[in-house]
Every structure is written in structure tokens, then in C-alpha cells.
Amino acid sequence: MSAAGTRQRERPMNAAGSEGAGDRMQLATTSSQTVGPYLHIGLTWLVTDDLVGPGTSGEPVIIEGRITDADGKPVDDALIEIWQANAHGRYDHPDDTRDLPVEPGFKGFGRVPTDADGAFRLRTIKPGAVPAADASMQAPHINVTIFMRGMLKQLATRIYFPDETANATDPVLCSVRAERRDTLIAKPIGNRALQWNVVLQGAGETVFFEY
Amino acid sequence: MAAHSTPQRKTMLAGYRPADPGTQPDYLYPPYSSTVKRSPSQPLVRLPWSLSEVTGPLFGVDRIMANDFDLTKQHAGDPIGERIVVSGRVLDANARPVANTLVEIWQANAAGRYPHPRDNHNAPADPNFTGCGRTLTDTDGRYRFVTIRPGEYPWRNHYNAWRPAHIHFSLFGPALATRLVTQMYFPGDPLLEYDPMYTSIPDERARGRLVSAFDWETTIPEQALGYRFDIVLRGRDGTPMENDVAKART
Numbered sequence: 013m014s015a016a017g018t019r020q021r022e023r024p025m026n027a028a029g030s031e032g033a034g035d036r037m038q039l040a041t042t043s044s045q046t047v048g049p050y051l052h053i054g055l056t057w058l059v060t061d062d063l064v065g066p067g068t069s070g071e072p073v074i075i076e077g078r079i080t081d082a083d084g085k086p087v088d089d090a091l092i093e094i095w096q097a098n099a100h101g102r103y104d105h106p107d108d109t110r111d112l113p114v115e116p117g118f119k120g121f122g123r124v125p126t127d128a129d130g131a132f133r134l135r136t137i138k139p140g141a142v143p144a145a146d147a148s149m150q151a152p153h154i155n156v157t158i159f160m161r162g163m164l165k166q167l168a169t170r171i172y173f174p175d176e177t178a179n180a181t182d183p184v185l186c187s188v189r190a191e192r193r194d195t196l197i198a199k200p201i202g203n204r205a206l207q208w209n210v211v212l213q214g215a216g217e218t219v220f221f222e223y
Numbered sequence: 224m225a226a227h228s229t230p231q232r233k234t235m236l237a238g239y240r241p242a243d244p245g246t247q248p249d250y251l252y253p254p255y256s257s258t259v260k261r262s263p264s265q266p267l268v269r270l271p272w273s274l275s276e277v278t279g280p281l282f283g284v285d286r287i288m289a290n291d292f293d294l295t296k297q298h299a300g301d302p303i304g305e306r307i308v309v310s311g312r313v314l315d316a317n318a319r320p321v322a323n324t325l326v327e328i329w330q331a332n333a334a335g336r337y338p339h340p341r342d343n344h345n346a347p348a349d350p351n352f353t354g355c356g357r358t359l360t361d362t363d364g365r366y367r368f369v370t371i372r373p374g375e376y377p378w379r380n381h382y383n384a385w386r387p388a389h390i391h392f393s394l395f396g397p398a399l400a401t402r403l404v405t406q407m408y409f410p411g412d413p414l415l416e417y418d419p420m421y422t423s424i425p426d427e428r429a430r431g432r433l434v435s436a437f438d439w440e441t442t443i444p445e446q447a448l449g450y451r452f453d454i455v456l457r458g459r460d461g462t463p464m465e466n467d468v469a470k471a472r473t
Contacts, residue, residue: 107397
């Protein structure tokens with residue numbers, strides 16, 4: 013092929029380009045589609061239900077729960093991914109440039125499918141606090157992304173921890189109507205375990221975010 | 224330095240621009256019947272940008288095995304079907320390559336059957352095809368898979384419902400905000416216009432960008448047809464800037 017033909021290919025064939033502000037080309041974002049019912053084939057190789065590797069600081073905690081639909085029926089074909097800071101409040105990511113320790117045994121990523129009862133279970137540690145959009149600190153939280161059949165784009169939500177005084181001033185919790193705030197806060201069920209359920213629709217519907 | 228002017232470092236994080244209008248489906252799309260009971264009824268709560276959303280998991284080559292990109296070489300024998308090469312670039316909305324990011328794919332076999340306990344479709348399984356692949360993009364954002372062309376298959380969404388041939392894609396990008404799961408379709412598939420997953424995307428041009436293009440350049444003579452599928456993740460909004468909330472530096 014000619015050199016000109018090769019250069020043309022630098023512009024994506026199936027991606028629409030539009031000239032944005034200045035001289036920088038901007039491209040339209042690819043559309044989301046559902047993971048479908050057979051997500052396990054492609055995604056369970058990376059299941060990480062225990063995030064706590066050797067040398068991890070912090071107390072291990074079990075987080076378990078169920079995902080249910082508008083009729084209260086279990087969602088048995090969902091995938092939950094979590095992303096969190098370590099016990100020092102440091103994300104294992106180059107954009108977190110704060111002078112806090114990274115721990116090789118704790119990456120902060122978890123992935124687990126739901127079972128026949130719509131249930132999932134993860135073992136992790138309570139993260140440290142991380143900064144908010146302003147100079148204040150957010151309460152310790154775990155970022156959650158959820159995929160499933162019947163969901164055309166992922167859902168985003170958070171898990172907060174019970175008996176955490178910082179919850180009262182957390183800017184995200186405070187931005188949620190008080191009567192819905194509890195859907196984001198896990199409940200202690202003994203033996204260092206917490207329960208955090210996801211209600212997709214209807215009474216007690218979990219708070220979901222966009223960003 | 225006066226006590227009242229202690230500099231309070233305030234980091235203004237650059238977030239990610241929202242997806243372009245019409246490019247993303249809504250949660251509720253009744254023609255895709257499973258969305259009816261699984262879509263949130265309350266409006267989403269907007270999060271201000273923090274490190275939680277602009278960071279995300281990164282995966283290295285240590286997670287990838289030699290044959291993970293070639294779905295035709297994962298078993299003792301050759302899978303049935305037409306070999307194809309699926310390749311493309313992963314870019315962000317600022318047209319910059321997304322390098323070293325994990326791309327996961329899964330798909331049905333040539334007969335439209337998944338090796339999955341919930342797939343009861345009366346079509347032959349293929350012991351030489353699992354239909355699962357993964358790779359990392361290179362420094363130019365390029366990826367490449369060798370696989371077989373997946374078959375169409377029926378589903379129970381509505382009377383005589385058939386999914387167009389497709390390959391599922393999962394991408395991470397650099398942040399939680401860039402996470403994307405999508406599906407790639409094939410050019411000229413007559414089932415696309417009947418498919419509620421495809422038509423859930425409001426903007427017709429955006430739908431069309433999920434359709435791969437036949438690519439002569441990546442077609443391997445005597446071996447496999449090439450299809451090109453470029454993917455665009457959300458792009459960062461401007462550049463990070465730091466400012467001192469308390470400007471007084473005496």
C-alpha cells in the first residue's frame with residue numbers, strides 16, 4: 013500500500029473524528045454494550061476475590077452481599093469489580109503522586125461474578141482516606157463497577173464502612189439524600205464481615221453514580 | 224509566614240469529558256426486555272472528580288500468556304470456522320493512543336454456540352474453541368487477535384430473535400472513568416437493524432462505529448480475512464493544574 017494510504021489509516025476507520033477546540037482532533041467515544049449472559053467465558057480468568065496479598069497493611073475484612081432486581085429476584089449473571097486505595101490511602105496508580113507507601117501485595121483491584129443466589133464475596137482491607145475534589149478528605153470507601161446481562165452500560169457505586177466518623181463529612185455521602193445514604197454503607201454481620209447488598213430498582217434502590 | 228496564610232494545597236484534578244450525546248444507551252431500553260427490571264429508576268448522582276475516579280487498575284504483561292491473542296491455537300486441534308484477524312487501535316477521545324491497556328474478548332463459536340452451561344442453543348459445540356482471548360495494546364494503542372468468525376444465534380428476547388454475529392470486548396484504559404465493555408459487529412450483517420442491543424444506541428453513526436471494517440492490509444493471504452475495529456475511550460479534560468488556595472506567600 014502507498015505511504016499515503018498508510019497515513020490515512022492513522023485516522024480510525026470506524027471512529028468519527030471531529031475537529032475540536034484548537035488543533036487537536038477529537039473522536040467520538042465508542043458506545044457501551046452489555047456483557048451479556050456469557051460474560052464468564054471472557055472475564056472470569058481474572059477473578060480476584062481476595063485482594064490481600066503478602067505484606068498488606070490493615071485488617072482483612074470480608075464483604076459479602078447480593079444483587080437483586082426490581083422484583084427482588086437474585087441477579088445470577090452479574091460481575092462486580094472493585095477498586096480501592098491501600099490502608100495508607102494510596103492508590104496503586106501513577107496519577108496518585110502523594111508521598112504514601114505503595115504495597116506490592118495489594119493492588120486494589122477485585123473482580124467476582126455473582127452466584128446462583130445473586131451473591132458475591134470479597135476479602136480485602138479497609139482503605140485509608142483519600143482526598144476529595146477540594147482540599148478535604150473523603151471517608152474510606154471502595155469504588156464499585158457492576159456489569160450484567162440486561163445492563164447496557166456499567167453501573168458505578170461505592171461501599172462505605174460502618175462506624176466511621178468521617179462518613180458524616182464525606183462530600184459524596186453528603187451529596188446523597190439522607191434517606192438513601194444507607195444504601196452505600198455496609199453493615200457489620202460479625203467475624204470481621206460486612207454485608208453490602210445492591211438493589212437495582214425500587215424500594216431501597218442503591219445509589220448509583222455517574223462521573 | 225502569617226498563621227492565617229498557611230498555604231493549603233488544592234489539587235484540581237483533570238477529569239474525563241463525558242461521552243458524546245447519543246453515543247451511549249440508556250439503562251432502560253424496553254425493546255431489550257431484561258433492562259426493564261434491572262435498570263435504576265432514580266437519577267444517577269454526579270460525582271466530583273477525585274483520585275478515586277481518575278485512577279484505576281493497570282495490568283502488566285505478566286498476566287498474558289503466549290496464545291491468549293490467538294483463539295485458534297488454544298486447543299489440540301483447529302477450531303471449525305472461518306479464520307479471521309481482528310485488529311485495531313485503542314485511542315482516547317483526544318486521539319491519543321491508549322498504550323499497554325488490557326483488552327479482553329469473548330465470543331460464540333462458528334455455529335453460534337458458547338461453551339457455557341446456560342447456552343442451550345441446539346448447535347454443535349467445538350472442543351477446539353473456547354472463545355476467550357486477551358492482550359495488551361502496544362505503545363501505539365494497537366491490538367491484534369486471531370480467531371474464527373462467530374456465528375449468529377437465537378435468543379429469547381422476542382419472537383424469532385437472533386443476535387447478529389459479534390465479539391464482546393472489555394477495556395480498562397487508564398482510569399475507572401475509561402472502563403468500557405462493548406461488542407464488535409461485522410459489516411453487512413442483516414440482523415443488526417433487528418437487534419435491540421445495537422438499536423439501544425440512540426445515534427445511528429455511533430451504532431455504525433461498532434461495526435468493524437473489512438481490512439485488506441491485515442488480511443493474511445491463504446489464511447485469514449482481516450477486520451479492523453478501532454475503539455475510543457473517554458478522553459481527559461484539559462490538563463491538571465495546581466493552585467494555592469491561600470495565595471499569600473509572605
